[in-house]
Amino acid sequence: MAVAWDEFRLVRAIAERGALAPAAAQLGINPSTAFRRLAALEAGLGARLFERHRAGYVPTPAGEAMVAAAARMEEEAARFDREVADRASVPSGVLRITAPAGLAIDLLMPMLARFRGLYPRVRLDLVVSEEALNLSRRDADVALRATREPPDNLVGRRLSGVAWAVYGPAAGSPGADPLWVSPDEGVAGGLFARFVAARAAPERVALRLNSVQGLCEAVAAGIGIGALPCYVADRHPALRRLSGPEPDLAVGLWLLTHPDLRRSVRVRAFLEHAAAEIAPLRAALEGRRAERCFEHPDGATA
Structure with a gap:
């Protein structure tokens, strides 16, 4: 048969x-x-x-x-x-990009709009996923990932650091023993859950989420304080920082592709475009600000 x-x-x-x-x-x-x-x-x-x-x-x-x-x-x-x-001379065809929801919404959309303006013959296919897709199988051509250890079978470049800090609502003080919001153990290998567990007893965690999505909204709503990405939370009018960037949560922002695709004209065009777009955003992504006076959860300042 x-x-x-x-x-x-x-x-x-x-x-x-x-x-x-x-x-x-x-x-x-x-x-x-x-x-x-x-x-x-x-x-x-x-x-x-x-x-x-x-x-x-x-x-x-x-x-x-x-x-x-x-x-x-x-x-x-x-x-x-x-x-x-690899044989195309002008960027054209479908470019399949994967990114987690937070990066896709807050960082990638304006970048994609400008890329399309430069290369209208490239059709974009965005796969929003928290999971690492298989670039060897062409599940995606390019991956934008916030990680400390990019996969060994992919190539690319570290565009920036990504800083996280503790935030609370803009109005009011968190007090000496505040409530927290936190992703659960299944997110990022338990990185965020361990961070919160080292700072708050289990009964002080008012809300757990199975994703980092919704954290900003939960903190802004006053449910509790929590660790948030600086490049998003610093622009949120209902939030204020309570700490400097937390080293335990720092990761790199990587743009990755399969080695066989490095010479693809459309992939190379996007890699170069993304690197140029991210460069002026590094200070915001890495949580660097001119004013560095933060109110800690215990009410003290630093």
Whole structure:
């Protein structure tokens, strides 16, 4: 039986997701369609590709072989795409960029607007995701990430530092033992949760979020004080700083791509554009201000 490429993609998606519904959503098809296609494929091959358990779909040896073949085929297709992208002389085509929500909303949108003005033949595809996408598979061409350790398999440059400080509402004083808001343990490997835990007892954490999104709004609403990115919070009229930049939360702002894409005209154009756009913003990103008098949570100043 000759197996179409789409069937390899289906089997790989089911193996990665462990269930039909999320695999179908990933591929943009209905779960019933995925079910029928898998049943027809197994019948045509005369072999079961998955064991159906209560916990999900587990590949059989035949299924594992097909998943491995799909990975090799996808890598070859991605390699071909990268080679073709390298041959363009004028920036054009689709440029797929990934960034977490905070950076996409507060930093990237104006940059993308000006990039489009310079290169109207480039069509932008922005993937807002907190997860690191696989640039080797062309899930994205360029990644903008705030991190301390960029992946070894990617290349790029550190554009700036990203500073975080403790903020409270602009009106009123936090007092000696303030309430806090904090991302939970699942965000950034627990970095923020540990930072707050070192400064407040569990009962003083009034709100936990499963994302950094919403932190500024929670602090501005008076729910509690919290660590916020300086480049966002310093511009927020309802917030004021209570500390200087916190070394425990400092990260770098990295612009990353796959090594095979460095020579792509549109990728290179965006890397250069982003670096030029970020340069004048470094002072704000790194939390450097002319006035450095902050009120600490205990009411003292520094």
